[in-house]
Amino acid sequence: MKAASVLAPPVISDADFQKFAEFFHRKTGIHFEPAKRYFVDKRLVERIQASGAENFRAWFVALRFETDGAEMQRLVNLMTVNETYFFREAYQFDCLVNNMLDEIAARKRPGSRIRIWSIPSSTGEEPYSIAIYLLERWAKIEQYDVEILSSDIDTAVLQAAQRGVYSARSVGQLPKPYLKKYFTPHGNDEWRISRDLVDAVEFSRVNLSDAADTRRFRDIDVIFCRNLLIYFDDLSRRVAAEAMFDALAPGGFMCLGHSESMSRMSSLYTMRRFPDALVYQRPL
Amino acid sequence: MALKKSTDTTTLRPVEAREYPRDTDGLIAQLADADATVRRWAARDLAAHPRAAAVLCARLTDETDASVRSVIFSSAARLGGSVVVTSLLPLLRSEDPALRNGAIEVLAGQPDAVAPYIEKLLGDADGDVRIFTVNLLGDLKHPNVPQWLAQVLVNDVNVNVVGAALEVLAEVGTPASLPALRAAAKRFADDAYIGFAVDLAIGRIGVS
Numbered sequence: 474m475k476a477a478s479v480l481a482p483p484v485i486s487d488a489d490f491q492k493f494a495e496f497f498h499r500k501t502g503i504h505f506e507p508a509k510r511y512f513v514d515k516r517l518v519e520r521i522q523a524s525g526a527e528n529f530r531a532w533f534v535a536l537r538f539e540t541d542g543a544e545m546q547r548l549v550n551l552m553t554v555n556e557t558y559f560f561r562e563a564y565q566f567d568c569l570v571n572n573m574l575d576e577i578a579a580r581k582r583p584g585s586r587i588r589i590w591s592i593p594s595s596t597g598e599e600p601y602s603i604a605i606y607l608l609e610r611w612a613k614i615e616q617y618d619v620e621i622l623s624s625d626i627d628t629a630v631l632q633a634a635q636r637g638v639y640s641a642r643s644v645g646q647l648p649k650p651y652l653k654k655y656f657t658p659h660g661n662d663e664w665r666i667s668r669d670l671v672d673a674v675e676f677s678r679v680n681l682s683d684a685a686d687t688r689r690f691r692d693i694d695v696i697f698c699r700n701l702l703i704y705f706d707d708l709s710r711r712v713a714a715e716a717m718f719d720a721l722a723p724g725g726f727m728c729l730g731h732s733e734s735m736s737r738m739s740s741l742y743t744m745r746r747f748p749d750a751l752v753y754q755r756p757l
Numbered sequence: 758m759a760l761k762k763s764t765d766t767t768t769l770r771p772v773e774a775r776e777y778p779r780d781t782d783g784l785i786a787q788l789a790d791a792d793a794t795v796r797r798w799a800a801r802d803l804a805a806h807p808r809a810a811a812v813l814c815a816r817l818t819d820e821t822d823a824s825v826r827s828v829i830f831s832s833a834a835r836l837g838g839s840v841v842v843t844s845l846l847p848l849l850r851s852e853d854p855a856l857r858n859g860a861i862e863v864l865a866g867q868p869d870a871v872a873p874y875i876e877k878l879l880g881d882a883d884g885d886v887r888i889f890t891v892n893l894l895g896d897l898k899h900p901n902v903p904q905w906l907a908q909v910l911v912n913d914v915n916v917n918v919v920g921a922a923l924e925v926l927a928e929v930g931t932p933a934s935l936p937a938l939r940a941a942a943k944r945f946a947d948d949a950y951i952g953f954a955v956d957l958a959i960g961r962i963g964v965s
Binding site: 486488489491496530534537538539586607608614615616617618619620670672675688707708711712715716719739741 | 759760761762794797798801802804823824827828831834835866868898899900902928929931960961963
């Protein structure tokens with residue numbers, strides 16, 4: 474008998490949605506408005522059916538009491554959109570060139586080093602966006618040696634980042650003058666980034682949860698760690714936040730994704746509210 | 758351009774000569790170092806040294822730097838197990854909220870090791886300890902949580918402990934929790950908040 478295959482899909486009641494939304498917000502910091510109801514319900518039904526649970530309640534209780542976090546991880550992956558492109562969440566790059574770097578530079582002598590770490594590098598869009606922003610929009614770039622480090626746990630994406638070939642969608646948010654200046658057409662509807670930019674970024678494989686990997690990173694002035702930690706369990710997130718705290722120089726800044734909150738991971742950082750963005754800082 | 762790729766060894770700092778050996782005893786010695794950065798790194802590395810669990814947890818009450826404390830809690834959570842649990846349970850009585858909350862967070866991640874102590878904690882003479890135990894149950898991934906909370910609703914005489922249990926049951930309660938919820942409403946019939954919290958929990962469970 475294959476009764477399960479003809480069962481009607483589970484129904485998510487208003488109370489179920491509320492219960493789930495509160496739980497998910499507490500665990501991830503991601504808040505779902507009622508307007509997102511369709512998006513959330515569709516994915517909840519998908520997970521309930523895939524898990525074989527009888528209804529929302531049975532699935533939710535199993536989720537609450539699971540010890541390995543596997544179902545929560547699958548849920549997070551489903552509920553987040555994992556894509557990247559040049560100038561994504563550019564308000565933080567604005568904050569970098571309008572506020573953070575000036576504050577850091579004020580504590581250093583001209584000619585000294587400023588170090589920025591982008592993790593995860595994914596296929597390179599973020600570290601290269603940072604490089605372009607610095608070159609185009611930070612007036613003091615010639616006065617300092619800026620190093621951009623970029624890391625990922627996935628060696629395949631690191632290779633892709635160093636290859637530097639991107640789809641039209643990936644470069645779609647770039648201002649046209651920048652596209653023309655830093656990219657050349659490549660094959661069919663693709664773009665190859667300038668070798669100068671590729672050569673300006675130091676790529677490395679790093680597992681943020683491994684102290685042996687992260688201990689090499691010190692005296693970082695700005696860390697971009699966006700839309701990564703939401704995929705971690707609570708303890709791993711906290712361990713990563715602590716490792717990055719030690720990687721930062723005192724006064725260094727940390728940028729998280731728009732749906733992430735450091736206050737849910739660690740109390741080590743102070744919050745800084747700049748005109749363009751809210752960021753976190755290792756106290757001086 | 759003034760973007761500079763670092764090719765020198767200063768970018769990624771090479772392993773330095775260590776003042777202390779990074780074996781278990783050396784790292785334990787560093788927990789008392791005057792420099793908070795040294796203590797923080799020692800606490801982090803001790804996450805790979807189960808033999809240090811008790812010493813690491815004992816250090817919490819002496820450690821004054823919040824960043825070092827935070828790492829000690831994280832390492833204790835990574836070590837886990839009965840030694841960590843028995844070392845942290847006394848912190849539920851601490852007057853320091855940071856210590857208490859840190860302990861609850863770590864304990865919540867150790868359901869199997871914590872479970873044998875829950876009944877005793879829920880019977881503690883100190884109402885605050887019972888409230889903190891209920892807080893712990895709110896994050897404890899253990900199948901007995903609804904039963905332990907029901908036990909609070911039926912037996913605990915302290916309205917604040919019962920109120921705390923109701924908040925958690927509103928999330929994790931099942932139809933099996935209903936008799937205990939109704940018992941709490943009856944026992945505290947004069948307390949408007951308990952009545953409200955019981956109604957909310959029953960509503961969330963989805964049975965009227």
